Amino acid sequence: MRLIESVREMTAWSREQVREGRTIAFVPTMGFLHEGHLTLMRRAREACDRVVVSIFVNPLQFGAGEDYEEYPRDLTRDSRLAESVGVDVLFAPTAGEMYPKGYHTAVEVDRLTEGLCGASRPGHFRGVTTVVCKLFNIVRPDVAYFGQKDAQQLAILRCMTEDLNLPVSIVGVPIVREADGLALSSRNVYLSPAERQAALVLSRSLAGARELIDQGERDAGRLRQVITEAITAEPLAAIDYVAIVDNRFIQPVDTLEGQCLIALAVRIGKTRLIDNMVVEV
Amino acid sequence: MRLIESVREMTAWSREQVREGRTIAFVPTMGFLHEGHLTLMRRAREACDRVVVSIFVNPLQFGAGEDYEEYPRDLTRDSRLAESVGVDVLFAPTAGEMYPKGYHTAVEVDRLTEGLCGASRPGHFRGVTTVVCKLFNIVRPDVAYFGQKDAQQLAILRCMTEDLNLPVSIVGVPIVREADGLALSSRNVYLSPAERQAALVLSRSLAGARELIDQGERDAGRLRQVITEAITAEPLAAIDYVAIVDNRFIQPVDTLEGQCLIALAVRIGKTRLIDNMVVEV
Structure with missing residues (x-):
């Protein structure tokens, strides 16, 4: 498994795969992987020639007073887990790689983002759609996998992908739970x-x-x-x-x-x- | 020259070109073509294997009381002109093709859009960035040509393209003027x-x-x-x-x-x- 930290290198890698006619499956995550993420990766592994997983704790989708700083991170452990399910590339850019100086663009979905988590976390989904649009353009996947646990996010990303004519199939994967019912998070x-x-x-x-x-x-x-x-x-x-x-x-x-x-x-x-x-x- | 009116057909055509390794140059316009547009198309013709011109009077970039309804349109004349400079595909979708029922997404650049035309035409550039992002995803160009006449638009589109990691080179082409100096419009x-x-x-x-x-x-x-x-x-x-x-x-x-x-x-x-x-x- 290859670890890529720069946008330029990731872009070059994915262009090369596309040129050679290989299909790419993509699982965007914020890392600190659990069985829910691994389920997405196994689905991705079955679907395409290449599997890319991104690990990026996206500052844009955290509001003031939320847990951006404390959000759990463990790239060593995540690398081991991703490799164990056959991931080809772990893409782990820094915030500066994703949002360099002079960054000014946002992708926004209205209506679907107003209620539920959108109401309690203003700007959250704007951060999500922006980063996922960027990641799709960098990674160039044919298929992308998202957990049904973030159901509103999944609906919003389906809408964005369709509305912006992004050439990516969005697949929602059922919630993975502990034996006693707690949804993995x-x-x-x-x-x-x-x-x-x-x-x-x-x-x-x-x-x-x-x-x-x-x-x-x-x-x-x-x-x-x-x-x-x-x-x-x-x-x-x-x-x-x-x-x-x-x-x-x-x-x-x-x-x-x-x-x-x-x-x-x-x-x-x-x-x-x-x-x-x-x-x- | 082929006239394409559906997003699905345009997408299929451009995917086919990409698969066969052909490069695509793209000139997005609102039609009623003049020598300024034709200059962009000639540049495009020199640069790539295939040239796509879109003609779409984008309702999103017109404000209330602006000239969306009256904006001059003449697809027959535009087709003839585009064909005369060697365009391969004229993409002329309807508003319903571009913004079907349930459309909810926008692409927005801040700061660069605040002054100049952005101040006098609120929402205008949000309409421009949204439609150009969509068109890029549909047409999949390697290079896109824009007139320097819309200088703020050009700066905003450069910013959007870089920020969203869109794999398109943006080329600005100098203003074409009448003999007495009037910029073509x-x-x-x-x-x-x-x-x-x-x-x-x-x-x-x-x-x-x-x-x-x-x-x-x-x-x-x-x-x-x-x-x-x-x-x-x-x-x-x-x-x-x-x-x-x-x-x-x-x-x-x-x-x-x-x-x-x-x-x-x-x-x-x-x-x-x-x-x-x-x-x-």
Whole structure:
């Protein structure tokens, strides 16, 4: 596996692959890899001739007071993990490589970015779309893999890719969970043992909603209420949002219909966790 | 010459060229072609295996009350002209092809877009960068040609292309003028004979400034004053702006130094015209 840190070298490598007719699968990450990321990489490995993984803690997508500085980083461990699943190139640029002096451009998706994490993290998705657009242009993938865990991000990136006519197929990969239901996240390392236990309320509340839906419940207000009550019963948890939206444009719905997304963000102590499920009725 | 109206067909054509190792030169236009555009196309013809010209009056870059509806259009004449200079593909999509239902994405450059035409035409450059980013992804050019007449646009597109790591070389081509100095523009057709005469004040005022610079004048305030006085002396002319800025980030300068841009926008009757010159001191 090759480690590339400069944009110029990464660009040259990917141009060479394209010239030689090889397909490229891409997994953009912020590093501190876990089984969720490795699942994306295995999917990428099966799909294309070459697999590129980027590790870049993107300053643009962190707001003031968020955890940019403390976000966990471990390039040595990440390299070993990526190599173990057959990644060809680990692209780990510095912030200065990605945003040199005189950098002035942003890519922005409206409407889909307004609610959910967009409401609690202003500018976050603008940072995400900007960096992913850049990475697509640098890496030139045929296919890019994203976790369904960041469901709003996935919808936004699908929209951006289609709108800007970027020649990349976007593949969403189901959430990977611990045995007890906790969705994998690099931020789970922040949790104390008691918080780790409390964090189960996210997946548990979604499972409760799923049961009601299976029994025929279609009223979004009623489902939100049930989820909200379940989370509120957990003393260490504080709700950021509980949202039920259509899964394409991320707009609130009153009644489940077609493909909907039930998404939550909850603070467990100081750690903000997200979880979601897609329901098709 | 092939006329392509669908994004899908254009994308397929350009992918085919790339696969076969052919280079593509691209000239994006809003049509109603004049000698300025044809100059860009001849440059493109010399540079690459294939030449694509787009004709798209981009609704996103027109503000409320601007001339989107009346902007002159003549695809039959444009086709003939493009063919006469050896263009391979004329890409003329509809607005619905470029911005289908559910379109939500924009590309935006800050700072460079704030002054000059950006101040008088809010949202204009956001429309320009968005459509050019899309066109680059659809057409996949190696090189793209833009007129120096839209100097701020050229600086903004250079910035966008570099910032988003788009694999396109941007080439600026000098302004083409009538024998009496009027910069060519599709909007010149709006001018009455008296206005056509009055419009010469733009190039004449720039020539006056050039003379002073050649004599050693470096004070931007003094140069602006001289240009302003020349334009004010023309009864049919009303100044929108007279600006002296650095030619990379389009920021006002007090003293000419390095590469500067002297740019003006002037209303002649109802028609807004622009002109500029780059000075290197």
